[in-house]
Amino acid sequence: MKKLATIFTAACVLTAGFSMTAAAADYPQRPVTVVVPWGAGGGSDIIARALAKPLEKELGKPVIITNKPGGSGTVGTSYVAHARPDGYTVGLINNTGLIHQIHYGGLDYTKADLDPLALFLRVPVFLVVNSESPIKNVDDYIKAAKEKNGSLTLGVAAVGGGTHLPIEMFFKAAGIKVQPMPSKSGGSGVITSLVGNHIDSAVLHPSEVYGQYKAGALRIIGVLDEKRLETYPDVPTFKEQGFNVTGQVWRSFVVPKGTPKEVKDILVKALENATKDATYLETLAKLGDMPTWMGPTDFAKYLDEDDAKLLDIIKSLNLYNKNVK
Amino acid sequence: MESPDTFGYVLAVFRPECLWSIFVGVFGGTVIGALPGLTATMGVALLIPLTFGMDPILGLNMLIGIFIGGIYGGCISSILVKTPGTPASAATVLDGYPLAQKGQAMKALGMATLASGIGGLFSCVVLAFMAPMLASVALKFGPAEYFSLAAFGLAIIASLSSDILKGILVGCFGMLLSTIGSDPIGGVLRFTFGATGFADGVAFIPALIGLFAISEVMVQIERIFEKNEVAIKLSGSIPNLKEMASCWKTLLRGSIIGTFVGIVPGTGSGTASWISYSEAKRNSKHPERFGTGELEGVAATESANNAVCGGALVPLLALGIPGDSVTAVLVGGLMIQGLAPGPMLFAERPDVIIGIFTGSFVANIFMIIIGLAGVGMFAQVLKIPKRTLIMAIVMFCVLGSYAINMNVTDLYTMLVFGVVGYFLQKYNFSLAAVCIALILGPMAEENLRLAYIANRGDLTVFLTRPISALFVFLTVFSLCWPIYREWKTGKKIPQ
Numbered sequence: 001m002k003k004l005a006t007i008f009t010a011a012c013v014l015t016a017g018f019s020m021t022a023a024a025a026d027y028p029q030r031p032v033t034v035v036v037p038w039g040a041g042g043g044s045d046i047i048a049r050a051l052a053k054p055l056e057k058e059l060g061k062p063v064i065i066t067n068k069p070g071g072s073g074t075v076g077t078s079y080v081a082h083a084r085p086d087g088y089t090v091g092l093i094n095n096t097g098l099i100h101q102i103h104y105g106g107l108d109y110t111k112a113d114l115d116p117l118a119l120f121l122r123v124p125v126f127l128v129v130n131s132e133s134p135i136k137n138v139d140d141y142i143k144a145a146k147e148k149n150g151s152l153t154l155g156v157a158a159v160g161g162g163t164h165l166p167i168e169m170f171f172k173a174a175g176i177k178v179q180p181m182p183s184k185s186g187g188s189g190v191i192t193s194l195v196g197n198h199i200d201s202a203v204l205h206p207s208e209v210y211g212q213y214k215a216g217a218l219r220i221i222g223v224l225d226e227k228r229l230e231t232y233p234d235v236p237t238f239k240e241q242g243f244n245v246t247g248q249v250w251r252s253f254v255v256p257k258g259t260p261k262e263v264k265d266i267l268v269k270a271l272e273n274a275t276k277d278a279t280y281l282e283t284l285a286k287l288g289d290m291p292t293w294m295g296p297t298d299f300a301k302y303l304d305e306d307d308a309k310l311l312d313i314i315k316s317l318n319l320y321n322k323n324v325k
Numbered sequence: 326m327e328s329p330d331t332f333g334y335v336l337a338v339f340r341p342e343c344l345w346s347i348f349v350g351v352f353g354g355t356v357i358g359a360l361p362g363l364t365a366t367m368g369v370a371l372l373i374p375l376t377f378g379m380d381p382i383l384g385l386n387m388l389i390g391i392f393i394g395g396i397y398g399g400c401i402s403s404i405l406v407k408t409p410g411t412p413a414s415a416a417t418v419l420d421g422y423p424l425a426q427k428g429q430a431m432k433a434l435g436m437a438t439l440a441s442g443i444g445g446l447f448s449c450v451v452l453a454f455m456a457p458m459l460a461s462v463a464l465k466f467g468p469a470e471y472f473s474l475a476a477f478g479l480a481i482i483a484s485l486s487s488d489i490l491k492g493i494l495v496g497c498f499g500m501l502l503s504t505i506g507s508d509p510i511g512g513v514l515r516f517t518f519g520a521t522g523f524a525d526g527v528a529f530i531p532a533l534i535g536l537f538a539i540s541e542v543m544v545q546i547e548r549i550f551e552k553n554e555v556a557i558k559l560s561g562s563i564p565n566l567k568e569m570a571s572c573w574k575t576l577l578r579g580s581i582i583g584t585f586v587g588i589v590p591g592t593g594s595g596t597a598s599w600i601s602y603s604e605a606k607r608n609s610k611h612p613e614r615f616g617t618g619e620l621e622g623v624a625a626t627e628s629a630n631n632a633v634c635g636g637a638l639v640p641l642l643a644l645g646i647p648g649d650s651v652t653a654v655l656v657g658g659l660m661i662q663g664l665a666p667g668p669m670l671f672a673e674r675p676d677v678i679i680g681i682f683t684g685s686f687v688a689n690i691f692m693i694i695i696g697l698a699g700v701g702m703f704a705q706v707l708k709i710p711k712r713t714l715i716m717a718i719v720m721f722c723v724l725g726s727y728a729i730n731m732n733v734t735d736l737y738t739m740l741v742f743g744v745v746g747y748f749l750q751k752y753n754f755s756l757a758a759v760c761i762a763l764i765l766g767p768m769a770e771e772n773l774r775l776a777y778i779a780n781r782g783d784l785t786v787f788l789t790r791p792i793s794a795l796f797v798f799l800t801v802f803s804l805c806w807p808i809y810r811e812w813k814t815g816k817k818i819p820q
Contacts, residue, residue, distance in 0.1 A: 040370030041654030046661065049374040068731050071507070071524025075732060078521050106514045108521055153779060159512045179778060184509055184771050185591050188653055192590050192646045196464030198779070207660060211645035211667020283377075286663050319512075 027087050027263045031062040035083075035091045037076020039069040043207070044251060046287065047121065048092050054277035058270035072158060073097035074107055081109035085256040087263035090117070094251045096162045099307050103314050104160060105321030116303055117253040117268050119294040120275050121284070124229055124248050125163050127170075127221040127238075128209055129201045130194055138174075138222055138241040141201070145176040148200075154178045155190035155202035160319045163187075163203040166224045166247025168313050173243050194218065205249070206231065206288030224248065231288060250292075252299060268296060334679035337382060338687060346383045347684055350390020351691040355699075357391065358398020361408045361534050362725015365395025366650045373658045381662040381677055386684030388658050392651050393445060393634050393688045396594055397696065400437040400627055405430060405706050406718050408538035412530060413594035413630040415760050416602045418537055420615065420622030427618055428560045430704040435563025436620050437627040438696030440576055444628035445689035447580035448587065448635025452642075453682040457671065460643035463590050468775035469786045471591065473796035475769035478596055480800045481603040482758040484807065485616075495754040499762025500769075502527055509771035510778070522734025529763060531726035531739040536756050538722050539743025542715050544750065549711065557707045563700055564620065572624040575605045579628030586629070587636020593649035594630040595764050599757075601629030607806060631692075635685060641666055642678060 034052070038044045045067060052063045068076035073096050080091030091114070102110055129135045135144050145152045156164040159182050171178055181199050183189030187208040194202045195217050206229070212218045220235045224247045228237060238245050253271055255264060274280070275291060284291055294302055314320050337343070357368040368391045376384030399414030404421035417437065424433035451459065466474075479496065486492025505516045506526025517523035548554055569576075579601040586597035605625035606615045615622050637648030645667030647653035659666045664677060671678055706714070726739040746756055780786045787793050 040367060041373060041657045043657075045370070046373070046657050050377070052374075066731060069525075070730055070732060071521060072512070074524055075521055075730075104512065104514075106517065106519065106521075106524075108519075151781060159510065161512075181775055181779065182510060182512070184767065185647075185653070188647050188656070189591060192463065192640075192644075193467065195644065195646070196467065198467035211665040211669065214665065215668035217668065279377075283661060286660055 027266055028059050028061045030088065031064050032059060032087070033064045033066050033089050035076050035080050035089060036065060036067050037069065037073040037079075037091070037093060037097055038067065040067045042069075043123070043205075043287065043289075044092055044094065046283070047251065047289070050280045050283040051274055051277075054274035054280055055270060058274050059266075072101055072161065074101045077101075077114075078107065078109050080254065081113035081256060083256045085115075085258035085260075087255060087259050087267060089256065090267065091254045092251060093254050094162065094249055095306065095310075096249070098252070098254070098303065099310050100160055100162070100165065100314070103311060103320050111303070111307070113257050114254040115257055115259055115264065116296055116299045117255060117264060118271050118296065119250055119252040119299045119302060120271065120292065121251040122248045122290045122292050123162075123205050123250070124288075124290065125166050125224045126204055126206065126209060126235070127167060127201060127224070128194065128204050128213075129219050129221060130197055131217055131219045132197070133200070133219065135201070135221065136219070137236075138238060138243065141221055142174045142176055144200070145171075145174075145178055150177040150179060152178050152201065153181050153199040155193050155199040155204075156180045156182055157186040157190060158182050160314070160317070162249035163205065165310055165313055166245070167203045168317060169247060169309075170224070170238060170243055170245045172313065172316060173245055210288060229288075229290075231285075264296065330675070331679060334676045335683045337676065338386065338680055338683040343383050343386060343684070344687065346379075346387040347390045347688050348691050350387040351394035351688050352695055354391035354394020354396075355398035355401075355692070355695055356394075358395040358414075359401040359410045360725060361402060361410050361538065361721055362530055362727075362729050364411045364530065364729070365392050365413075366654055367729070368392075368395050369651055369658070370654045373654070373661065376658060377661055381664060382680040382684070384662065385655075385658060385677070385681055386688070388655060389634075389638075389681060389685050390688040390691070392655070393631065393685065393692055394695075395651075396630055396634055397438070397441045397445075397627075397692050399630075400441065400623075401434065401703050404433045404437060404623070405703065406538070406714065407541040408718060408722065409533055411594075412533060412764070413598060413633070414626070415533055415537065415595065416598040416626040416757070417623060417630075419602065419626075419757060420617075420619045423616070423618035424620065424623065425704075425707060426555070426557060428558045429618065430557075430559060430707055431700055432561045432564055432568075432620065433623050434700045434703055435697065436568075436572075436623045438693060438700065439564065439569060440572075440579065440624045440627035441631040441696070442689055442693035443576050444580045444583050444630070444632035445634055445692065446686065447577075447628075448584040448632040449682065449685045449689060450635075451584050452635040452638050452685065456639045456643045459588055460640050462585075462588055463640035463644060463646055463648070465792055466589055466591075467790070468772040468779060469790050469793040470796070471772035472769055472776055473787055473793040473800070474589070474592070475765045475772065477796045477800045477803070478600060478761065478765045479769065480803050481599055482755070482761055483804055484603050484607060485757045485761075486755045488753065491754050492758050495749065496758045496762045499759040500766040502532075502759075503763050503766030504770070509767065510774050520734060522732050526767070527763070528726075528730060528732070528735045528738050530729050531735040532742045532763060533760060534722045534726050535739040535742025535744075536746040536759060538718060539739060540746030540750055540756070542718055542722075543743065543747040545711060545715055554711055559704055559707060563697065568620060572621050574608070575621050575624045576628045578604055578608070579625045580632045583629035583632025584636040587633035587648050588639045590640055590646050590648050591768070593637075594633040597629040597633045598626040599761055599764070601625045603803075607803065631689075638681070638685065642670060642681065644668060645670070 077097035083089035399410035402408045402410040403414040403417040407422045409415040482496040582601045583597040640646040641652045
């Protein structure tokens, strides 16, 4: 009996060894799972599902989308960080899971537990007011904030979230204080409050404001981007209005730390080609998201830069958790 | 809507391929709804990629079919096995399950189907004829209004508890549980004890499944060991015209409550069915029968939760603002079709708007047909021997609780709530109170604090804003009404 157990164990070890080498050589052998740390039907999820088809074509194996929502993207990110590093678990993670939440503490992973593959998408951020508001541009906004002495309200999907931090960089630069008003229902809750005049201003993504903006219910004060957006040519950047502040939510692909280099190379190549798919790009355009591409090296560098930039603002907002390991 | 093309747009829905996709949607939705843990939200979200390449009328109507079927389907498992398939039908457990245990499953299921249909059709009529007018109501709700609405909902706990003190105690217990997870204002984690899985708080659906289904399984196992099994004899049929007619007030009230709650963003079918249930009980001539298998209780909850569907589509289509979690997902479905939901959609794409109005009508008719055809079949579940049935229920509960977020923490949540629910039942505490507190606790907390921040600590805002004041008045009224009635009739109301 004991002998049998030994043979069995040896067999298991051997198989495991084989599958390790096999994984690197002719990856992929079985379906690849893409973990989306947000609920089905959300922005990340729609992107993932639109990308699944072209990615399947590239990899030659089925791509399975798994939603692991919760904790502002941290539940799913933690899952990826602890998954087996064999290339069969890929995370579609945005900056809140890779940067923001880590500094707020209480998590069981850090940035170092994940290997960056590619940054492939940027979601611009707008500062928006109700069209009945007397605020017409950045200068008006600063004046109004100073007059109200900290009580000018700003709708945000979540305090310390992906839209909130970039705009706080502007507030810091302008030397103003604004009262954030979060909403449990995220962006859709914020826009309801803004159109209903329950808040003075809000930070929102293009897909969230599109319908109401077209109907003339909202005025966009500025976009936190380098250049004006193609779909919103009339909206000036903050830079044009005298404040060199940019920031956006970005989405990226990561794998667990320790994934073999050959596997990562195959994945990066497949992702690069898949993100050029015409149907996928059409979906992006409809959502108002902007395609972009940064490979592993550029992305790793950018991640550190963005982290430093955001950490600065997180500390000044007193959101930084000193107990972070 | 007087466009000469209106008729053509309506007819476009009656193409065979369109009717077929609505039928598939409703049927699939009903199955998804009946399985615990699989909700209408999930069904719609998972099928959105399928509609990428579809004609917008076909694709969107299929999604709306899933929505309507999903909310309805939840009542089937609520009535038969005390497992709410979706949060919308948790209140249906109260009277639906006792009815089924008395052998009246056909009657309960029939009433649930017809009430869902009536509520759904009522809200569709409102949607088609008054959407742009009513949509503005959605914008009137700020933090003050939401808090007062939540307070009104929480007051229901009093009317549902046989012992007021126990009701308040268990309600507070539920509210405390709802504070687990990230703080709604600052995002700081509270009471998670370092478990990432609790970052979003106690997962509501696994908690619900534990509270109702797992605790009931324990009760049944106890009976088996005590050799105290009760065999159910199926009798009766779907409700006749007279029985339906006797409930007309409740059905109408439920439909109105559901439509209204649906229009207010951020609430949902769970809230609507509890409010409707409590109103039906308060207005009933024999409130003591509620909770023991009163057909009117089923009529109240099911008419309300399906009326939410049409109601939630009002702000979605007219303003681009989702009324509940399902319509929030539907926004994605619309965007993918290149249709930005919002005020301009009515002017730019009347074909889509009218197509959706007509489609939701047709979906409700299909729901009634599928429901009535299936009633006899569904009821057969009760013929399965208890021991086998219990195992199947536990299996579905575990699968469903995991499927909702793919999070193992949720399974522990389900188990713990099962044990808690068992003891609460044993000592006569109301499970409904915990459920209501879990739904409305977070809404009350978030909005109380937001109102406080926005008004710099001035709390008179709850009385100076008219809609908020109305709900404050209704809250006080609903709390005082039983006392008044007791005093007037000179006798104690048996609860």
